[in-house]
Amino acid sequence: MSTQFSKEELERYSRHLIIPEFNINGQRRLKESKVLVVGSGGLGSPLLLYLTAAGVGKIGIVDFDVVDESNLQRQVLFSQEDIGIPKVEAAKKRLQGLNPYVIFETYNTQLTSTNALDIIKDYDVVADGTDNFPTRYLVNDACVLLDKVNVYASIYRFEGQVSVFNYLLEDGTRGPNYRDLFPEPPPPGLVPSCAEGGVIGVLPGIMGTLQANEVIKVITGVGDTLSGRLFVMDAASFETRVLKLGKDKSNPLNGENPTQKELIDYEQFCGIKTTERVRQAEVKEIDVFQLKSLSENKETYQLIDVREPYEYEIANLEGDLMPLNAIEEFVGKISRDRKVVIHCRSGVRSAKAILTLEEKYGFENLYNLKGGILDYADKVDKTLAKY
């Protein structure tokens, strides 16, 4: 027997039902479908709100994070009172209030090579709203291995991309996937995450909404999906383009000679090498309390801030500003005869700066501020803004 709707549901979805090519059959397909949304942040917020409102039957939500004040600039799913609460919990509460006819399943965990297949296998479509390359490749590979459609969107500052990967085509084959678009990820550090590089708050709203539209098209069969095409938008210049996306014969998952039959170590694949971490861990460190005691006698040390000027304006420790990208131009201004403490936001960039200065210029008096200005704001000076 086909899926039935109550009077209340028919009224709720009436604006769908009166679109001739959508009608009750489209609504029925939505109700019968199961969609997994990976990441309930910037992209996940509009995705989850619209998929819930539209009447998808079951929605799974994967996120391991808790709501933070800095999320609310764009993650419209959450409210002030959700701060500190697990995102999946806050999301489910909000979404149940929006549409009681949807079933929610939450996964308060990070998607990993160990759990991905098990979580994804129960869903028809996956919407990827994650924020890092290892998870992007993980979601892609798991979807290809399990024959699931992966609706993709990604953002950076003012720039966004949307596509539909691994779509079942009429001839029974699958459309291109993420590895056809980008066979390999960029080296770590070239493309910062939104946490480091920033994002205009409206952009995930736009891209996540487009992503929700593609999910609905994939499920209902209405319209032409973005399979085989990549939508690109620069919200600053308002340049939009739809580019053709083909399959890559050398795709290791489903090219001419597939070599990959299971999930891999994605941190390693993305070059987040343990050796680099080990090298960074070898850098001499001081903690925020040690810096606090040092700061009582400013003559004895130099404090250097390797962040960008716009970060300095948000909060600073009155260090000498020498952004990491241009650190080598400042070598002459770095003291060699007293202790030099170098800091950034969280301690990663400053460790890189120290490695460069030690290896290329022979410095031996450099100390990394462990945890960066964020840790200083947490433990020493609570008046500093965190970002």
Next chain:
Amino acid sequence: MSKLIIPTPLRKFTEDQSTFESAGKTVQEIIQELVSRYDSLKTHLLDDKGNIRSFVRIYVGENDIQSLEREQTPVLDHEVVSIIPAIAGGLD
């Protein structure tokens, strides 16, 4: 002249310029002109052998140069060349 669109993650190497005008007649000529103007961009766009790196794609109009003549793809006057980089943001 044809126009090259530089994506946000690479603009830190192009003095924040989002476009680049070039008289180059092929993708290769245009990219060479771009990286000789902005030297630090080179390692992010090209590998040791001078090939386009695998985390960026180059389009002429709406077509991937991989489906055309790769770096030798001709670029006509007023055509738009796009560099499409991998970006990963979304969650936080």
